[in-house]
Amino acid sequence: MRLRYLAAIVCTVSWFAPTSAWAQGGAASVGGFGSFSLTDASASRSGFGGSVAFDLTPNIQAIGEVGRIGDVLPPTTARLLAFTPFDLHVSAFYGEGGVRVLASPGTVMTPYGEATAGIARLRTGFSGGGSTADAIVGSALSFFDRTEPIAGIGGGILLRGGPVLVDLGYRYKQIFAGSSLASLLSGGTDLRSHQVRVGVGVRF
Secondary structure, rough: OOOHHHHHHHHHHHHOOOOHHOOOOOOEEEEEEEEOOOOOHHHHHOEEEEEEEEEEEOOEEEEEEEEEEEOOOOOOHHHHHHHOOOOOEEEEEEEEEEEEOOOOOOOOEEEEEEEEEEEEEEEEEOOOOOHHHHHHHHHHHOOOOOOOOOOEEEEEEEEOOOOOOEEEEEEEEEOOOOOOOOHHHHHHHHHHHEEEEEEEEEEE
């Protein structure tokens, strides 16, 4: 179902946007995005955020984004918890900056690759023990919330119709949690996210 939605967006933009449309617009863009996990289709692992981009050269952009990932614990943790009445997750609110390299920037369909780095605020959530227990455990866990480094790489295709941009891409994010509670809950496995992203923006 999701792949059909992506295909419909690609076909629509490609059909209605002339090749010369890329030239209409400025050197900066802003937009919003939503994403879903490639490793676990549950809604708890979806994400959202906003981004900005500035042209440094025709083929290179400086980029920045802020966003939230619903859960960065490995899927194996969720599968183990499925046998209990409890739900435990670690969400990440992050901010990153980096560089994007564009191929064929003068065309309607422009492939790109990017690399980013920044910081992520990790928050551990708990539920399933009843309202009183959830409140107590949640308050206790908040003392272990940490801000950790995050890095990402990704790629995709930018589609252009006039000043409107559609971003279809993939992002890999890794959080370097060290000896934090989140790292302990993951069993020492890296906190990471594999996301398919759909974004819409405006160039000005």
